[in-house]
Amino acid sequence: MLYFATELILVFLSLLSLVETSDICHKPNWNNNNANGKRLPEFPIKIFEKIGPQSCYRECQAHGNCFSVNWDRNQFTCQLIDKKKNQLKPLIDDVNFVYMEMTDTVGAGGKLCGDVICNNYSTCIRISSEKMTCIETDCAEHYPVLKNGVVLERTFSPISATYGCSPGFTSVGSGNRITCRPGGKWSALSYRCEPPVNGVWGSWYGWGSCSVTCGGGTKHRTRSCDNPLPMYGGSSCSGSSVVSTTCITIGCPVNGVWGSWYGWGSCSATCGGGAKHRTRSCDNPLPMYGGSSCSGSSVVSTTCNTIGCPEVNGGWGFWGEWGNCQRTTTCGGGVRIRIRLCDNPRPMYGGSSCIGTSEIFTTCNTDRCSGNIFLANSNVHNKGIVYVYRNGYWGTVCDDNFDMEDAHVVCKSLGFIRATAVHPSATLGEGSGLILMDDVNCAGTEGSIFDCSYITNHNCGHHEDVGVTCQ
Known part of the structure; x- marks a missing residue:
């Protein structure tokens, strides 16, 4: 010992x-x-x-x-x-x-002291000519970093660090000095440095009551410098905490009074009885500031030109343009119509109507359809619902399993190079008549859709009519 x-x-x-x-x-x-x-x-x-x-x-x-x-x-x-x-x-x-x-x-591995390695918080000293030893002389950890602060003083006997705030920052707390025993840990630092916090205005409160009930007054509202409050040497809010505005600027109520009647207007008819009107305005004075409007009507009417009119017989106007062909295909025959109106003049005062028909018809698209397939329900020749001719009937094709290979065969049989799109589920509109093909399955090399596999006993409706776009 x-x-x-x-x-x-x-x-x-x-x-x-x-x-x-x-x-x-x-x-x-x-x-x-x-x-x-x-x-x-x-x-x-x-x-x-x-x-x-x-x-x-x-x-x-x-x-x-x-x-x-x-x-x-x-x-x-x-x-x-x-x-x-x-x-x-x-x-x-x-x-x-x-x-x-x-x-x-000293790095993480320490430093050599004779035959031993000192840790990074020890000092190597020589205690004799041949013997060296490690003595703990500092904390086992770096002193804490204080945000916005600096170490003002550091002592080693005892081990301590005294902190202060950087210029422009305000200290909060009194414990700015920490201590440590050799080889130990620093005591807690109950001290911080806060940057200046400038005050910011909060939201305006609601407007107060107006000082008068009519004729113009004043009302006020306020705000507080609390969003946030100025702290740690920060500046207060600039500007006023109170703002004022005028209110109820309308005058006190004024009731309206009728002005004089204006002159009579034109008669609505030259014969057979019509009507004419005259008006007055509630402007002598106008009702203002919540005053009541004038009572009674602003318009008065009377009959005029009551002598009967002579009869006017109707006459035909010009024929209109021919309408579109009522067959959706470009072949096989259809009908188009044009009309005229009995309005030159219209029959009036008991006069007779026009004699003859108001519509005439003509045939259209009378060319015989070539082949046994065509595209319909479209205003372009390379797009439409697929119609096929089978057993003496024209009909549509169901979209079940219909894909681009099937569409290529349809388009090539119509003289196009290929198909660019398939339109299932009656996208181009529903067709009419029979549904003649279902579950079409083409390899893409067939010369006609009739060379492909298909069935005729279907479970489809026209809401499943398929269409194609060709190129």
Whole structure:
């Protein structure tokens, strides 16, 4: 027990002697780890003024997160940097600076101390000419980073860090100093730095009541500087918290009174009895500001030109244009119509109507249909419902299993190159008459749809009529 106490005393005496020498705060390796006239272009994590290069180096060693320094040899200013130079962040020329890197920065693997490896929060000291040992001298973790704040002071006996807020930020809380036992963890930091929060106006409250009930008054509404409230030295809201506007600007009620009658208008007929009217306006004065309107009618009527009119017999107008052919196909015969109206003049006052017919008919599309297939229900020749002729009847084709191969055969038999679309489910309209084919199945090389496989006993309706578009 006495031997252990004696050895512990020797350890601490050795540590004190090393503090007075450069063995614990190593001088920088001037040949390999510094660069005159250079600096690392990084924002410093801490700045010391009126300090020499070795003291600058020691401050970096004492800092929990420092890896290099920029020392200003003109101003004697020390910048602690939390990075080292690398290919992505090289040094830049600056004749006023000396750049130094820490040669004894301890990595995750620690550092060799005699036959053992010290962890990164211990210091290697020599307790005799042949024996070295590791002494815990710092926290087992880096000191906490305070958002918007900096470390103002760092001590090592005892181990402590005192924080302050960066310029422009406001401190909240009183616990800005934290402590740590060697090899332990930092105490809790009950301190934060808040940026200024400028006040912002909240929404306007509702309008108050108008100061009058008619003839024009004033009403007001207010708002508060609370969205958010100004805090931590932030500015208050600019502008007024009250706004006013006029209200109920209409005058007090005025009841309307009829003006004089205007003159009579024209008679609605030249003979046989008509009507004419005259009007008046409720404008002497107009009803205003909620006053009542005039009572009674604004229009009065009377009969006029009551003598009977002579009879007018009707006469035919011009024949209209011929209508479309009433057969949807371009062959096989159809009918089109044109009409005329009995309106030149119309029969009036008991006159007789026109004599003769108002419609005449003519045939159309009388050419004989070629082949036994055509496309219908379309205004273009290459698109329509498929009609086929079988056993003396024209009829449609059901869309069950009908695909592009079947459509190619239809289009080629009509003289086209190929099909470009199939239109199932009566997309182009429903046909009429019989449904003559179902479950058509073509290979695509047949000369006619009748060469393909199909059935005639179907379960289809015209809502399943198939159509095609050819090219």
